Amino acid sequence: MLRCKDGYGIETNAGRRQERGLTTGTALALALTAGLSVANVYFAQPLLDQMAAAFSIPPAHAGLVVTLTQIGYGLGLIFLVPLGDLVDRRKLVIALTSLSAAALLVVAKANAKTVLMVAMAIVGLLAVNAQVAVAFAATQASSHERGKALGIVTSGVVIGILAARSIAGVLTDLGSWRTVYLTSAAVMVVITVLLGCVIPSLTPTAPNEGYLSSLRSMPILFLRDRVLLLRGILALLIFATFSAFWTTLVLPLSAAPFSYSHTEIGLFGLVGLAGAVAATFAGKLADRGHAQSTTGYSLVLLVLSWELIALLPQSIPTLLIGILLLDLSVQAVHVTNQSIILTRHPEASSRLVGGYMVFYSVGSAAGATTSTIAYSEAGWLGVSALGAAYSAAGLLVWILSLKFSVLHDGDIAFHGEPERRP
Structure with missing residues (x-):
């Protein structure tokens, strides 16, 4: 037994x-x-x-x-x-x-x-x-x-x-x-x-706490805490760019001159597994008080990744590097977001995760819908421009949220977030 x-x-x-x-x-x-x-x-x-x-x-x-x-x-x-x-x-x-x-x-x-x-x-x-x-x-x-x-x-x-x-x-x-x-x-x-x-x-x-009361508290938590709201908006934007890429990648790769099979296209996802490494590393950085700098650098890399992704018709190796950077960046911001929001209200961790992932879902749906439209209107360059725009919007939101003050360890203070010292 x-x-x-x-x-x-x-x-x-x-x-x-x-x-x-x-x-x-x-x-x-x-x-x-x-x-x-x-x-x-x-x-x-x-x-x-x-x-x-x-x-x-x-x-x-x-x-x-x-x-x-x-x-x-x-x-x-x-x-x-x-x-x-x-x-x-x-x-x-x-x-x-x-x-x-x-x-x-x-x-x-x-x-x-x-x-x-x-x-x-x-x-x-x-x-x-x-x-x-x-x-x-x-x-x-x-x-x-x-x-x-x-x-x-x-x-x-x-x-x-x-x-x-x-x-x-x-x-x-x-x-x-x-x-x-x-x-x-x-x-x-x-x-x-x-x-x-x-x-x-x-x-x-x-x-x-009652079940209905718990449900009602979810939107209130995000509306009353600007840190939660901003991290939710960042989640929406990074997963919009993530979804825009992965939803439409099959379209150019399955067409001439590549004409890859679905199994071959699926192998491109394995390159993105590097995001798993980024997730673990970003979590450790957040524990050490580097959540803000991790967010900033990752968003910059996310914007830059689309410059390489846009070269798909000319170079598969360049695309693979772009995929690597995109997944590393998205997962680093994602883990950092969760680390920050779950520290703010530990007693409501499940509600925070659920509410945060609503932003994720909205962003994923928006990215999937708009990217297929972009591809039909402007091809892969249209998708790349859209993905870069989502990424740049995320970077801009992060920059605008700063207090422009520097912490003792070199991190940038985020508006409303308590300073974390090792």
Whole structure:
């Protein structure tokens, strides 16, 4: 009989969890959970043609599969992620993981279009488990290692997003699109068991707050705290540029003179895995008090990356360097954003993550929509100009928010953010 220890959460006489830090095993388990959860949202993108053919969905309506998944994800950010402040996150993570396995199985076995669409929406809804895992890591980690912990879990998210397309392509070649979801369902079952063995119980940070009150507090937190609002705006802009690139990359690469297959195009995502390295490194810098300079330098690199990306018709190697810089920059700002916002209101970490990711979702949707329009009107140069504009807007917002004062360690003070000293 398998016996699993509950973890490291301890209750004091006052009923508050003592800070013990996040173990490596727990961090890796959360990173794995977050990575596969978010991958479940992206598996469908390279499979749309096969899924549409299986259910006689017209090509013009095939994108509805992805759209419903994203809608479910957005609803989950608003209605599920805040639960992490009200209940034991261990139970929440395990419940969402096991339910995801069931939803993925329904997708794999679906024999009607309606069943497929509803199941995909539920898969998206439950994929916010990735954000519950992020909040879990931020709460469990000691204050001086919070950025590092966020970097590790975010690395899992980065790998999940970028590897999803490649994994889906390989599994489809070995079987069919249903093989992808069957495999993912099986892995989620294994992860459910792993989580039960590894992650600790956590006392809710706001156990006495009602669910509806918790939902109402999400927008209030961002509207009343200018640091949160600005970091949300930065998230919107960096993920608009990120989405603009990855949504339209398939269009020039699948056309002449390249004519790459979907599997070959999926391999470009592997270059972006360097963003996982950036996530970990940026988290460590945030722990050392360099969050602002990390943000500034990363946004400059993000703008510069589009100069290389714009050269796609002439040079694939230059494109690869541009992808590397783009993903490094986006993930560095992303982790730094989360490190800052979760430090400001630790008692509302789940709500902060959920609210922050709403900005992320809006930016991703805006980038995807506007980039396809830009490509149809002006080709790849139009997409590059759009991506550079989003990136420059992010840099401009950051510059305008500064107090123009310098901290003792060389960092630039951010308006409204307390100085952090080592």
